[in-house]
Amino acid sequence: MQLHVLQDLRRKLGSLSEYELKEERVVAGDLVLRDVSGTVSLLRTDRGLLATIDATAKLEESCARCLAGVLAQVDVRFQEEYVPLMEADTSARIYLAEDDEAFRIDTEYWLDLREGLRQYILMSEPSKPLCRDDCAGLCPVCGADLNAGPCSCQPETDERWDALAGLKQEMDEGK
Ligand SMILES: [Zn+2]
Ligand SMILES: [Zn+2]
Numbered sequence: 411m412q413l414h415v416l417q418d419l420r421r422k423l424g425s426l427s428e429y430e431l432k433e434e435r436v437v438a439g440d441l442v443l444r445d446v447s448g449t450v451s452l453l454r455t456d457r458g459l460l461a462t463i464d465a466t467a468k469l470e471e472s473c474a475r476c477l478a479g480v481l482a483q484v485d486v487r488f489q490e491e492y493v494p495l496m497e498a499d500t501s502a503r504i505y506l507a508e509d510d511e512a513f514r515i516d517t518e519y520w521l522d523l524r525e526g527l528r529q530y531i532l533m534s535e536p537s538k539p540l541c542r543d544d545c546a547g548l549c550p551v552c553g554a555d556l557n558a559g560p561c562s563c564q565p566e567t568d569e570r571w572d573a574l575a576g577l578k579q580e581m582d583e584g585k
Contacts (some may be wrong), residue, residue: 411436411446411527416519418452418459419498425454431465431523438528442470444481450523458493458515463523469531474538475547476555482539488530492521 411433418427428451436443448465468481494515496503506512515521546556554561 411523413521415521421454438524443467460491462489471539473541475545478541480539490526
């Protein structure tokens with residue numbers, strides 16, 4: 411997910427180049443992606459390169475009910491402008507306004523797509539992935555995986571409710 415873009419930066423305004431993305435595993439901050447494949451095109455702009463990413467990947471997640479590992483399919487489509495830290499021809503340092511939040515191409519002319527990817531996926535990831543549609547989840551009392559069968563603490567739950575009911579009765583009587 412890192413492209414060496416010195417040649418792209420030396421192209422004239424409006425030039426377009428395309429790269430294939432294909433990586434088995436990408437770690438983007440706290441996200442882990444598998445089987446990333448797609449394309450990225452780079453359009454030379456007056457400031458830098460406008461990257462258009464069109465890819466698919468599988469995001470490592472946990473089932474929202476039982477916490478088992480899940481690979482969630484994600485489509486990744488975003489466009490970001492990347493601005494170099496140094497001029498490609500003169501190596502002169504390029505300074506941006508303090509509040510300019512553009513992604514930067516580093517001083518060795520590497521364009522790193524991972525942070526953009528991470529931000530995009532965080533905004534668009536499926537909110538509650540399930541290991542399967544009918545996942546039974548975990549018992550809220552003992553934490554047992556109910557996909558493996560019922561747990562043994564069901565009676566205890568009932569006793570608790572009895573205790574609570576008794577308490578409520580005492581309170582009512584005390585009034
Ligand atoms: Zn599950
Ligand atoms: Zn249980």
